Amino acid sequence: MEKDIHIYHTNDLHSHFDYWPRIREFLKQRKRMHQEAGEEMIVIDVGDHIDRFHPYTEGTYGEGNIAILNDAGYDYGVIGNNEGITMPHDKLDSLYSKAEFKVLTANLFQLDGNRPSWALPSLIHSCQNGLKIGFIGVTASYPNYYKVLDWEITDPFEAVRAEMARLQGQADSLVLLSHLGIFDDEKMASRFPRLDVILGAHTHHVLPEGKQMDHTLICAAGKYGYYIGHVVLSAAGSRAFVYETPSLPPAEGEKEFSEHLYSLGKRELSIPSAELPFELKTDLYEPSQLPQMLCEGLREWCGADCAFLNAGLILDSLPKGTVTKFDIHRICPHPINPCIADIKGSELKEILEISRDESWPGMQIKGLGFRGTIMGRMLYDSIEFKNEKILIQGALLNPEKMYKLAIPDMFTFGRYFPSLKHLSSKRYLMPEFLRDVLESKLKKISL
Numbered sequence: 001m002e003k004d005i006h007i008y009h010t011n012d013l014h015s016h017f018d019y020w021p022r023i024r025e026f027l028k029q030r031k032r033m034h035q036e037a038g039e040e041m042i043v044i045d046v047g048d049h050i051d052r053f054h055p056y057t058e059g060t061y062g063e064g065n066i067a068i069l070n071d072a073g074y075d076y077g078v079i080g081n082n083e084g085i086t087m088p089h090d091k092l093d094s095l096y097s098k099a100e101f102k103v104l105t106a107n108l109f110q111l112d113g114n115r116p117s118w119a120l121p122s123l124i125h126s127c128q129n130g131l132k133i134g135f136i137g138v139t140a141s142y143p144n145y146y147k148v149l150d151w152e153i154t155d156p157f158e159a160v161r162a163e164m165a166r167l168q169g170q171a172d173s174l175v176l177l178s179h180l181g182i183f184d185d186e187k188m189a190s191r192f193p194r195l196d197v198i199l200g201a202h203t204h205h206v207l208p209e210g211k212q213m214d215h216t217l218i219c220a221a222g223k224y225g226y227y228i229g230h231v232v233l234s235a236a237g238s239r240a241f242v243y244e245t246p247s248l249p250p251a252e253g254e255k256e257f258s259e260h261l262y263s264l265g266k267r268e269l270s271i272p273s274a275e276l277p278f279e280l281k282t283d284l285y286e287p288s289q290l291p292q293m294l295c296e297g298l299r300e301w302c303g304a305d306c307a308f309l310n311a312g313l314i315l316d317s318l319p320k321g322t323v324t325k326f327d328i329h330r331i332c333p334h335p336i337n338p339c340i341a342d343i344k345g346s347e348l349k350e351i352l353e354i355s356r357d358e359s360w361p362g363m364q365i366k367g368l369g370f371r372g373t374i375m376g377r378m379l380y381d382s383i384e385f386k387n388e389k390i391l392i393q394g395a396l397l398n399p400e401k402m403y404k405l406a407i408p409d410m411f412t413f414g415r416y417f418p419s420l421k422h423l424s425s426k427r428y429l430m431p432e433f434l435r436d437v438l439e440s441k442l443k444k445i446s447l
Contacts, residue, residue: 003037003038003039003040003128003129004039004040004232004233004234005039005040005042005127005129005131005133005232005233005234006030006034006039006040006041006042006230006231006232006233007041007042007043007044007175007197007199007230007231007232007233008027008030008041008042008043008044008228008229008230009043009044009045009046009199009219009221009228009229009230009231010023010044010045010046010049010221010225010227010228010229011045011046011047011048011080011179011199011200011201011202011220011221011222011223011229012046012047012048012080012201012202012204012222012223012224013045013048013049013051013223013224013225014048014049014050014051014053014082014223014224015049015050015051015052015053015054015056015057015065016051016054016223016224016225017054017056017068017225017257017258017261018225018254018258019224019225019226019245019246019248019254020068020072020225020254020257020258021251021252021253021254021257022245022248022249022250022251022254023072023225023228023245024068024071024072024251025248025251026228026243026245026248027043027072027073027228028072028073031073038128040127040128040129042075042076042125042133043072043073043074043075043076044074044075044076044077044177044199045069045074045076045077045078045101046077046078046080046177046178046179046199046200046201046220047077047078047079047080047081047082047083047139047177047179047201047202048080048081048082048083048179048201048202049065049069049077049080049082049083050062050065050082050083050086051082051086051335052082052086052087052333052335052433053333053334053335053371054261054262054265054333055262055265055266055268055269055326055329055330056261056262056264056265056268057265058265058268058269058329058333059264059265059266059267059268059269060264060265060268061087061091061095062083062087062091062095063095063098064261064264064265066095066096066098066099067098069099069101070098070099070100070101074100074101075101075102075125076101076102076103076104076135076137076177077099077101077102077103077104077137077177078103078104078105078137078138078139078177078178078179078201079092079103079105079108079119079139079179080139080140080179080201080202081139081140081142081179081202082335083095084108084139084140084142084145084146084151084153085142085145085146085149085430086335086431086433087149087431088149088431089149089150089151089431092149092151093116093118095118096118096119097118099118102120102123103118103119103120103137104119104120104121104122104123104135104136104137104177105119105120105121105137105138105139106121106122106136106137106138106156106159106160106162106163107138107139107141107153107154107155107156107158107159108139108146108151108152108153108154109151109152109153109154110150110151110152111150111151111152113152120137121136121137121159121162121163121166122134122135122136122137122163122166122167123135124167124170124171131172131173131233132170132171132172132173133171133172133173133174133175133233134163134164134167134170134171134173134174134175135175135176135177136159136160136163136164136167136174136175136176136177137176137177137178138156138159138160138176138177138178138179138180139153139156139179139180140156140179140180140181140202141153141154141155141156144428145428145430148427148428148429148430149430149431156178156180156184157187157188157191160176160188160192161192164192164194164195173196173197173233174194174195174196174197175195175196175197175198175199176188176192176195176197176198176199177199178198178199178200178201178202179201179202180200180201180202181200181201181202181203181205182200182203182205182218182220183203185198185200185218185220186211186213186218188216189213189214189216189218190213190214192216193214193215193216194215195215195216196215196216196217196233196238197216197217197218197219197231197233197238198216198217198218198219199219199220199229199231200218200219200220201220204222204223205220205222206220206221206222206227206242207219207220207240207242208240208241208242209239209240209241210231210238210239210240217231217238217239217240219231219240221242222242225245226244226245226246227242227243227244227245228242228243228245229241229242230242230243265326266326269324269325269326269329270324270325270326271324271325272322272323272324273323273324273325273327273328273439273442273443274322274323274439274442274443274445275321275322275323276318276319276320276321276322276323276442276445277320277445278320279317279318279319279320280293280317280318281317282311282314282315282316282317282331283311284311284312284361284374284376284377285311285361285376285377286377287377287379288311290314290317290318290331291309291310291311291313291314291376291379292379292381293438293441293442293445294309294313294314294332294434294437294438294441295307295308295309295379295380295381296381296441297437297438297440297441298338298381298406298407298408298434298437299381299382299406300441301338301406301429301432301437301440302338302339302340302404302406302429303340303404304340304403304404304405304406305382305392305393305403305404305405306380306381306382306383306392306393306403306404306405306406307380307381307382307383307405307406307407308352308355308378308379308380308381308383308405308407309378309379309407309408309411310360310375310376310377310378310379310408311361311375311376311377311378311379312365312370312372312373312374312375312376313332313334313336313370313372313376313408313434314331314332314438315330315331315332315333315372316330316331317331318331318442323442325439328435328438328439328442329435332433332434332435332438333371333435334369334370334371334372334433334434334435335369335371335433336368336369336370336408336409336410336433336434337408337409337428337429337430337431337432337433337434338406338408338409338428338429338432338434338437339406339407339408339409339411339412339426339427339428339429340404340405340406340426340427340429341404341405341406341407341412341420341423341425341426342402342403342404342405342423342425342426343402343403343404343405343423343425344399344400344401344402344403345397345398345399345400345401345402345403346399346400347419347423348392348397348403348405349390349397349399350419351405351417351419351420352383352385352390354416354417355378355417356378356385360375360376360377360378361374361375361376361377362374362375363375368410368413368415369409369410370410407420408434409428412426
């Protein structure tokens, strides 16, 4: 290998655009530098570039993110779970129609077994110096979610095994684009020692100099555009670096860029949704109308016997008058879906008792689709607590009876209510988010 190969990578931007102008300028400067040196440069995004919490992404259904990646000169990408399971099927299927880069995702299929037209499982990148790099892409497997959205997601390990066999003898070097998380990346390195480099994502980890596992170099660049990853492939082996974007020189107009995207998103979402006859307030610690309305709407939407959720899902009050889609998005930006759990009364009792823990209101939350700050008080619909007894729709909870419980999907991920994670009879209602439930409820009171 006479000349080094330079791979630059980003991951998990989650539509945090504040540092994007610096990333774009840095990549363009590097491209000029490597061209002058006669070196190959490849730019890759490892998924979750989009996040519908941002009005620009919401208003363009992610197509604005693709335009931004095009403008920065990206060559390859892989979908993350935010591209895969927060978008309606038709929106994901058309998301990359104007992409000027290739999308690699080996473990995603249409329900008929065919791959989506916009996704390749792998490819060979032929470098100017004659080196052939085999790129393989895989994304995190959430079969329950993908199935509801009319996709089939398969085992990423089996997908990698199949693509490595297919590329056998064709590639001098193998690079995996993995939106799986650090733990699965380590398993990949252990199981497939022929992988030279893994570019990781999903768990927002940062590996400043990579992590060498036998023959494989695992790399990752954190989240939110705080870092740009750089891998150098050379005759002496692979080396990894990260660059902290806050330490890079400010790009011209970067503040205006972020504000402009926000304004564009606001404009796209300026569609009237409801006309409120009075102000609807929210409070994280005291009973308030708006989160209670969402809780009631959630039960109705799911056709459930009862519901509970946390007040922190609503970030602000709504004034009297016209409410737009932007207003609803602003106060409920989370990519969180309604969920129905069929649950025995004895289990429901246990969960509701946990939900009354006094530490909930001030608890800080990160991840799980939640885009607020703290949990807030728990709110209930068709659930009452009287003299240490629990009533469901006015009747004493029956430990042997089966109930339909409506909850935000984040309650089923195991961090707060472990028994809900392992409950087999739960259904996610998709592609609608909680804000769609709220909008439906607001429309009713504005009639």
